[in-house]
Amino acid sequence: MTMSTRKRVLGGLIVTSVIVALAGCSAPPPETEETSGGSTAVEGFLPCMVSDAGGFDDKSFNQLGFEGLTRAAESLGVEPVTVQSDSESDYGPNITSLVDQECTLIVTVGFALSAATVEAALANPDINFVIIDDAADNDFDGTVDAPNIKPILFDTAQAAFLGGYAAASFSTAKKVGTFGGQPFPTVTIFMDGFAQGVDYWNSEKGDTVEVLGWNRDSQDGVFTGGFSANQDAINSAQGLVDQGVDVLLPVGGPIYQSAASVIRDSGRDIAMLGVDADVFETDPSVGDLLLTSIQKLIDVGVEDAVLAAGAGDFDPTAFIGTLENEGVGLAPFHDFEDKVSPDLQGELDTITAGIIDGSIPVESYLSK
Template identity: 65%
Template sequence: MKVTTRKAALGGLAMFGAAALLAGCAQAPEDNGGDGGGEALDYLPCMVSDAGGFDDKSFNQLGFEGLVKAADELGVEYNEVESAAETDYASNLTNLVDQGCNTIVTVGFLLAPAALESAEANPDLEYISIDDTVDTDFDGTTDAPNIKPIIFDTAQAAFLAGYLSAGTSQTGVVGTFGGINIPTVAIFMDGFAQGVEYYNEENGTAVKVLGWDRANQDGSFTGGFEANDTARQIAQGLIDQNVDVLLPVGGPIYQSAAAAIRDSGREIALLGVDADVYETDPSVGDLLLTSIRKGIDVGTYNAIIEAGNGEFDPTPFVGTLENEGVSLAPFHDWEDRVPAELADKLTELQDAIVAGDIVVESYLAE
């Protein structure tokens, strides 16, 4: 377990896009106690990672970047606690409570039970839950009034990635695998499969999806979120079945997939998730067709800015294509290999999803 307290500084963190990326979240005020002067805020925002750690080049890193940017703008210090295993979650949250944190951000679906227990025990503190609604009784509402969920209907963006993958595949076989079969992982895989199915329906093709069975809502999973030999073997098994587009969903497991792709000696496109992996990990940039992005960094930033200025709002935020909370990253090095008509079609499909003319199924869909 690693715990640090520091004055926020952007340093080498990736720069943010427009602060308005997540429509519906409050914008940063012009005078918020930052470097522009005024009385310093008596406010301590904190964050606990899941077992992937803050250097996962994915959703933990994005959440951390949002924390750092918000703390820097507010002119306050922040605390971070990095979990090495799931067994650390409850004790890490207790650690942050004991250190006087005002707002605690929990990163990841698996942290939700510990977050709820901590929130119920500390009703005067504010909690921000990334990737889970913290609805353990499944009644459609968050279980504690002091928790703000930041969640993402990534099936919508994954649908576009599936359509794109089917349109660029030369073998007619694409594949996906995940870390653990939990909703925030499966939603990518299911949206991806729906996009491939739609491509087949529109074009009279039969592109296959390996690694995910929509009917049974199950597929290929590593059992964790580590870049290890298990992840590499699963990726290799899909490659051996002739896939030429591969979507690994689960933080660092994409690194194992990239290693398997390089070992194959074939041209196989890699899809990133959460962040634009081309930017967070340039070492795999040449393999990336695109990434399915979630605006975790900006969502975290906006929620902490609100809380730091006494405007904490527990209303859940759901990122969609319409509010740009989810999106596809640029094609980067693959730009010349994506036909213009296919790129134009993706824009058309996005517009149709936003308009409700195409319904992408997911547990977050209305």
């Protein structure tokens, strides 16, 4: 598959090059006067945003990006411009439309917009760009492809490790499953971190919980081919449910809605994990199914970047969210609080400390 090939190349070259350059830049941007709220933007500042095909109401990373932009714009006293993409063919034209509207900062939401973002940034060096979930290294030479692009990245394998451990602790079937939209590194990082957490549970407890839908050795698994809550997503979830999983991690924006429908139709007690946002909060309709959510604080990263640019201090240095800087994390158990082991949270706290101090290694394309 072409997409799978791109994943492996990116997962290899960024590991050995881009991340070397970015690793020293993983702390959050320093707080400026403008981050305290009620500030005035530099003259002519106009922040804008392009969604990916999931749309701004995906209750996931597009929505989080939009919320971060909105908060920053309100603080700066400006009115942002947003444009929604309905398909991949919209990415380039949507960015061009924002250039034509004289946007001074353009935030593109998602790795799928990488090529269009780089092209626009190179053609418009006086406009600053922020891209979420991509290193903007489309020629794989180890550097960001344009000096006016700031990548916002998240080492979600660390938080997914915690999610996998929690899933293994909760599972009585000894089978947990995961599936993704497309095999981009920013999708598979969840799946692989999840599997590592299950492996850690097994090694610590002498257990045999199995992960279906992802193979750590081949770095491949079950994918729907897109990021829509459609029949392909239903089929992927159904295949895992039919194999007996009692915990399910769908990775890819709205595809969790398809997973939820399959779980409800099954008549079985199957827990689900959300991704990106705390889905219990963003979509209460599935709250009763959610063991927890694997979070990345996209809204905070976007808000900081927009506030800095609005103050005239745009910094293209990449931000990498980790457990240590609280850019990623595990959401509360909410309705499952009384269903999980009373020892689980304490164990997760200990594991978190171990991941932060390096005594518990978590592999990802952002950490190698």
